[in-house]
Amino acid sequence: MSEHPAEPDPFDPFDDIVETETDRDPDLAVIEAGSRTLRARTGAAGADTIPARPADPEVDRELREVETELADRWGETKLDPSIARIAALVDVLGEPQRAYPSIHITGTNGKTSTARMIEALLSAFDLRTGRYTSPHVQSITERISLDGAPIDPERFIAAYRDIKPYVEMVDASHDYRLSFFEVLTGMAYAAFADAPVDVAVVEVGMGGTWDATNVIDASVAVITPIDLDHTDRLGTTPAEIATEKSGVIKEGATVILAQQPVDAAQVMLKKAVETDATVAREGMEFGIVSREVAVGGQLLTLRGLGGEYGNVFLPLYGAHQAHNAAVALAAVEAFFGVGAQHARTLDVDTVRTAFASVSSPGRLEIVRRSPTVLLDAAHNPAGARATADAVSEAFDFSRLIGVVGASDDKDVRGLLEAFEPIFAEIVVTRNSTPRAMDPDALAAVAVEVFGEDRVVVEPRLDEALEAAITLAEEEAEYAGAGVLVTGSVITVGEARLLLGKG
Known part of the structure; x- marks a missing residue:
């Protein structure tokens, strides 16, 4: 078996750097000391929505060991045009990603906020959810959520240890070891099957076709707005980037398409025709009827696939979050089959309750x-x-x-x-x-x-x-x-x- 190379290699034509958390300094002592000093000087405080380090020193030590082992692998900085290794891993794990239906989300901006909104809506309708997003803001455990909350450290450690022998088996049979992101993806899919969840909400790491998450066969594919980012890996035009991201569209799926540049939309629509997928477009089949600024967020009227939802309070700021909300609502309607054959809406009060509960740490x-x-x-x-x-x-x-x-x-x-x-x-x-x-x-x-x-x-x-x-x-x-x-x-x-x- 070959160890992952320290330098860029010809095996990975997309070898480069992306916005990632895997390069954090594992020793946070300096930052924590700075936190105490800054808080003392400024009086900063407040409730937290992201888990801190485990209070139990032994659990904290074990979590750091797992983080160190994961960080020793290829980081998310590499996009390899192959899903062979992750496919091999889920195969030996017994295809856990097929134990539940899923909603797959790609795009350039808004993926995590949209995933959180979808999760909140599904949970409000009494479904047990699993959510996989990246990167994390503070704790690696944020990436894998169950029932709307980050997986607890003990469960995260157990998930890693459960699949570690299978990871090593796949490592031994391939020229390059599984990457950081591939192992985390395997952990998430296995944890969701073990829970078990009723539905998984999965955000791509980067791109779509060759992303490690793309071993799922999602019935709903969500495409948030596409713009120029990671151009050295995904393409230099919206159309080129859309070509890579359209890989999440599977045969017979429903595609929820946010407002897009014209050339990106054309790529997505062509892919939908090729896969016999149904497309719902923001501004056509669904969208925002009205929005106004409110204390602590905004008040929306949304047009879904089955009808209007008025007086929806969203405790997030900005028109972009309102668009994310419209996309999330349409995705959940599509998941439940709303608008497929006859017009009907989801329970409006439940939708309102779900959106009012949404948070998105690190987003305004x-x-x-x-x-x-x-x-x-x-x-x-x-x-x-x-x-x-x-x-x-x-x-x-x-x-x-x-x-x-x-x-x-x-x-x-x-x-x-x-x-x-x-x-x-x-x-x-x-x-x-x-x-x-x-x-x-x-x-x-x-x-x-x-x-x-x-x-x-x-x-x-x-x-x-x-x-x-x-x-x-x-x-x-x-x-x-x-x-x-x-x-x-x-x-x-x-x-x-x-x-x-x-």
């Missing part, structure tokens, strides 16, 4: 007041534009300070240009991973976009947060000032910890 999440500190995981220009629009619509900041730490392989200029209209000043920094963009290099781009007088450099994230909060507080006339931390899922996760949220 308020983690502190006075001044308000928001966290948002936007890491590409399309996501940044949606976030900037949402902030302008939902918040009346007199002055907004940005804290940005981005990954080195992203379209950083496009990201900064999207935020320039709403940031009075920007504090550039970095997260703890080796793939974070150097703060001086990030500052050089920021100066070109914002001008030198609006850019502050703080290499340490804790000091960047403190500097931004100080800037927001420094003058009485800026009583309505705020801070937005963004640029990377990893930056947001570490800021969350620093501010006492986990």
